[in-house]
Amino acid sequence: MLGESKYAPNWEARCAAKADQLEASLPKEWLMPASVIESFKLKEPLWKNKNNLIELDIPRRSGILSDKEYAIIQTDTPTLLKKLASGEFTALETTVAFCKTATVAQQMINCLTETFFDQALERARELDRMCEKGCLAGPLHGLPISLKDTFLLEGIGATLGMVFLLDNIATENSALVDLLLDQGAIHYVKTNVPQTMLSADSHNLIFGRTLNPQNTMLGAGGSSGGEGALVAFRGSPLGVGTDLGGSIRIPAFVNGCYGFKGTASRVPYGKQQIFMNPGLKFMSPVAGPIANDLDTLKIFSRIVSDARPFRYDYSAINIPWRVLSTDQNRRLRLGVVSEDQKYPLHPSTKKVLADAYARLEAAGHILIRLTPEECRIAEISEVMCNYPVLDKSVDRIVELEPAVPGRERLMSEFLAVKKDYIKPENLVNLTPIELWGYLNTMGDALLEDWRKLWVKYNLDACVGPPAQGCAIEHDLFGMVPYTCFLNLLNYPACVIPFSKVEYIPDATYEVKEGQAGPPWNAKALEGTAHTFQVFTPSYQDEECLEISGIIDKCLNGHVQ
Template sequence: MVFEEKGIPNGEPEDEEEEEEEEDMVDPLDTVRDKCAQAEHCIHTRAKLEDCESRVGSKSETAEDCTEELFDFLHARDHCHPETDTSLILSLSLAELSKQLKGGTLTPEAVFHSYVEKTLEVNRRLNCCTEVLLESWDQLEDIGSHKDGLLYGVPVSIKENIGYKGHDSTCGVICKLDLPATGDSVLVEVLKRQGAIPFVKTNVPQSLLSYDCGNPIYGLTLNPHNPQKTPGGSSGGEGALIGGGGSVLGMGSDIGGSIRIPSSFCGICGFKPTANRLSSRGASSCSRGQKSVLSSFGPMARDVDGLALCMQALLCDHMFRLDPTVPPIPFNQQVYQRSKPLRIGYYENDGYAMPSPSMGRALRETKALLESAGHTLVPFSLPRLSYAMHELVLRGFSGDGCATMLSNLKGGPVDPSLRVQIIPYGLPRTVKKILSILIKPIFPRIGASMESLCGASSVQDLWRQHADVEDYMHEVMAEWRRCELDVLLCPMMGPAYNHNYPGKLTSAVSYTIMYNLLNFPAGVVPVSKVTAEDEEELRHYKGNYGDLWDKLYRKAVTGGEGLPVAVQCVALPWQDELCLRFMREVERLFREKKK
């Protein structure tokens, strides 16, 4: 079933002849399944039309009817089972929910129906979901055989690009429509083995290479705290759904901050593990083969313990057997539970993109709390950050001259949120170089970025770039060792941007994408909210460069009073449990501060 899209007109409903059946012979769930099948068939039929505007711009009212039927079915079920306390179920953390499911205090059926109903409600407001996975109802019927699983009975939402048998993983691009997965991805298989119930797919930005969240197929997703703001991306549907209360646990992917940014914008916790700590087998991508900046799959949840429980469940023998390329390293609970003081590096401004006032304040407040708790805080800075952003990140992403990304956008409309971002991508290499020469004297950062979009000039040049990435990783780790750090505290992008600004501000991802380049595990924890004082200070924001990007940034985050603000926690490669332990410490200190 595909949900009704906000801002996209519905098509005219087709006349249907209803078969006469005796009312006591009709199963409401079967009716829902039939309606959903009809809706999906209708949408896929439309998606095959030659006119792309028609393919993505018209929706059958059958899809909306299907949503309403499912909503009514769940309401009817609640009336039949008034003992179900939906509000209590939805208020529980993942750890508490799991404990009550295993103890029998709650049934998987009650939990599942509560979350499906809440998801439908949240989606009506935010357009954060792409389809309900109707197979989850069948899995629910057989859930008793997985009672020993660490996630027994837990409904889980999954990002649209994560493969689920029989369903598309479009990444928001037309060329991937009508290519349903022939089998479950490894992550989905392991989630099911651990007793979790993947029940809904969530929206993404077109191509996944953006931190907005809109595409021509499923429409625009809104922020749960303010509909005028983006939920972030590319795991934006996940952030919006969890932040809006419609899911307790979700799975996302992160190639430049795509888990961390929506987690920050939506006020939840998110974790990007070391690349290949979790399997990516069976997931869809628009940048497959790019190796300079690595992608990771990871969990998103309301609290850090939820992230850790998910990692513990996924890092099991079943995943290691399904994907032997994943190092067989189980979750180290002992490291996660440690409480000894840490030696923590920190920086407030990376020198490339000046943080917003609320970002800087959140960092300073977190630093003060950590110091008062007995941890040692040490100033730290990433060496040669401008070089790393231009020569390693941007040139690596554009190694093929942006040809792969552009090829995925052929045959269909480009979403408004991505349009500005890709304008320079399609320019001839010579034009990019000329523009770079002209722009650099006036706007050095923008000019250098334009030159980087030329990509590699040859295979030899690409290999040299890969070697430079390795050298830079060791340079950063040498500085880390010199400072004798355990972990690193740094600002996290935020608050949530106004719609359509992320495509104009790729510069701001320096705070997140560096840890994809370095392959360091990183996670975010919400610690504060934007204040009126932050907004007043923002009026005087000049940035580090005073260029067009700095001016756009001030406009992007204006109007954020009351929105969540987070900090970012980082560790060295394969020290994922230590990173989570640091995140849990930050979370604990702010919870105690509120008491």
């Protein structure tokens, strides 16, 4: 009919109702009154102004947490697990502490999509009764773990921030949810994601925009942006996200956290809510941890691997976690990923990387600078970005609602960057199955070339930037070439926070024709956490985390 909206009927009212449902689920006694929020003297609106909520220590000043609850959320996760096992902290008081902090976080940074506090508290009581009898449910006994919205929990919504899934209620648990429960974990919240899950800005029309707690005028990353923001805010001791192009690593590093994407299928991924055609498996997404320290990433990875994940998910690989006898003082041979001229690095990124490389070399590590022609970042990114073209169901779904600005930014960058590798006629003339085969053939060749690099230089690991910059102003992140290439290669990768962005008064940054990159607002980014990416070949997840520990010690002084 002429003039009829192309969007889903009543989409605005239905989105508002879902958002109201989330707000109503927050216990009133855990909400900060307006007078307390006013005492923080924040610059409004938050998303357009620089506010460091971490430095303001909002959880402590909220008036919601007791002194012991505040001490609980400030305890590192490895120590927290020991205190839970010994009974020094009960599961109930620990869960209450993180439920309260998550509620405070929601008021400040809008990071949640679903809460199920009552179920979490009841499970905590059950675990405490076990502990009183001298039993533990497992190595994660009593630990609250937050989940990205993609994970299914029976009876809980799973919308992915998309209108067409507004009424979706899970009828079963995701495989990893069941595994973590069997290890003693407590699930209590799910967290926000971008519209379509394909951008690095966690903003959608149902739940709105998630803010970065270290600088509210910057994005929280995506697609596990709610997880990264909640963990940084200390509202979760361990968050679980997913990664198909950088969606664990980007939210981890932009929020100043640690994140790990392992080799596909080492962590069970089954029974996730997705919006793409499940039968079109271009490459395997990965579930993995976001935390405030590297040891927590190791604990998660070891416990999941040792829990025989194939019992929960047919696609999970049965590889027990290997305990390595790594010499923490040994010299490493590290390949250095170079800047790709199609995706220029911010001046602050170049400075932080130069400082990191200098520290590593001063510690005796051997750095081998790989050329852009060896790294093939732009070529891999071009292959990666053309896989979604094969799924025509995506077009029908996204047409049901208006696009948010971050999604439009991603598309504009993709169209702007110069294409040199895929022949245009192949995108038009090949059938979908032929195009799929063509892209897979290109991917196989890239995998073989990278295999040769590991052998040629006898590398222990590679290091480099996870992005062109650090956290970026809302709606401007764009493409993710420095993370997505590792998804095509299926390499485990870890991000480590290192240093802060410094204002460089005389530096300039320009994105020329045929290039793509986020704008560089030096003043806005000043003081923001920067980071470093470490990766190894497939199935060397243990080596990746061990080497990351050596590098973390060198750069940050953290002893693993």
